[in-house]
Amino acid sequence: MTITATPPDADLAQRYAEDGVVHLTSILDRDEIDTLRDAFMAQVTSDSSLGHDDGVPKDDILARYPRFIHPHRHPELEVGRLTRRYMLDRRILDRVEAMIGPVNGAQSMFYFKPPTARGQAMHQDNLFLQSHPETCIAVWIAIDRVDDENGGLQMVPRSHTFELICPGDADPETSFSKQAIHLPDGMSTEQTVMEPGDALFFHGSMVHGSGPNRSADRFRRSLIFHYVPQSSVEMAKFYLPLLSPSGEEIRVTESTEGGVCGDGWVPAGPH
Numbered sequence: 181m182t183i184t185a186t187p188p189d190a191d192l193a194q195r196y197a198e199d200g201v202v203h204l205t206s207i208l209d210r211d212e213i214d215t216l217r218d219a220f221m222a223q224v225t226s227d228s229s230l231g232h233d234d235g236v237p238k239d240d241i242l243a244r245y246p247r248f249i250h251p252h253r254h255p256e257l258e259v260g261r262l263t264r265r266y267m268l269d270r271r272i273l274d275r276v277e278a279m280i281g282p283v284n285g286a287q288s289m290f291y292f293k294p295p296t297a298r299g300q301a302m303h304q305d306n307l308f309l310q311s312h313p314e315t316c317i318a319v320w321i322a323i324d325r326v327d328d329e330n331g332g333l334q335m336v337p338r339s340h341t342f343e344l345i346c347p348g349d350a351d352p353e354t355s356f357s358k359q360a361i362h363l364p365d366g367m368s369t370e371q372t373v374m375e376p377g378d379a380l381f382f383h384g385s386m387v388h389g390s391g392p393n394r395s396a397d398r399f400r401r402s403l404i405f406h407y408v409p410q411s412s413v414e415m416a417k418f419y420l421p422l423l424s425p426s427g428e429e430i431r432v433t434e435s436t437e438g439g440v441c442g443d444g445w446v447p448a449g450p451h
Contacts, residue, residue: 183335183372183380192381196279200340201382207271207321208377216262216403217323220248220290223259230254234356242356245292252288252423263288264423267405272319272379273425276407279381280317283407284430285423286415293400299331299390301350301360302369304339306384309406310435312414315384316406322374323401330400331393333380334369340383354392361387 185205186195195202208216223230224245231246252267254260266272267285276283286309293299306315326332350360363369367387372380382388384406393400408415408422414433415422421429 183337183370185378192275192278193280196381196383198338200338200386201335201380202275202279203372203374204275204379204381205375206377207275207379208266210377213323213376216266217401219258219262220292220323220401223257224248224292230257230259235358236356240356241294241297245294245297247292248290250288251290252285259290263290263403264427266321266403267423268425268427272405273407275379275381276317276319280314280407280409282410282425283317284410284412284425285405286311286316286408286419287404287406289404291400291402291404293331293390293393293402295330295393295395295397295399297331297393298354298356299392300357301347301355302334302336302363302387302389303347303357303359303361304344304385304387305406307344307347308416309384309408309419310414310416311384311408311412312435314409314412316408317384318380318382318386319405319407320380320382321403321405322376322378323403324376324399326372326374326378326400326402328371328373328391329393330395330398331390332374332400333372333388333390335372335380335382336363336367336369336387339367339387340385342385342387344385345387355389360389363387 230248232249252264347359417434
């Protein structure tokens, strides 16, 4: 398959079930994208404490532009209010619910990815969220034009039909994250190309990641949400409380599993 933009009148549930990823154009308009970009750039420039500690060296560009995790939990900040607003925006929720039914919000993120920044090795989201009995769905919204040069997402078509794959070690030269899925024979990646305001909706078992930003002067910023079906009864603690479409905080049982790779599992390299 080739990941191309899906027509607005397409059967989203069928497309999602078959491909595991749906590319929709212009989910947000240019004025909205400009507002989001300016707010997050102002926040990270003045105070980057929302940034997640990924253990990067102090001289790494990602130490200056760390990814923001759960900004929707900070209503005292403009970026928090904006993130919460778009997390519950019906233009996004209606598409998600067309694909998998009623959902609750589980996570928000904002990636800056400036020039020279490393990418994130191939991974599957539900290894981290541990949503049961259903998987999560991601909504990845482009703030900038996205392509291979500035480290756009790479997907493994239809990999959502596979079980979760236990990762090994990532290449520290190209990835800030420590773990990577080493693809079985016959599986390969496909590069995405997106315009500001476009969104990818993809399955929690979809294998995806990105390479370094090799451009001279282009950021690759993105706003990302994860949702889980309202039928979910268990979730990793880090993602609780969930957020209902009406803005109510929802708690489900905290996952106590060691994950699908087992208690005490450590990366074992390619397999």
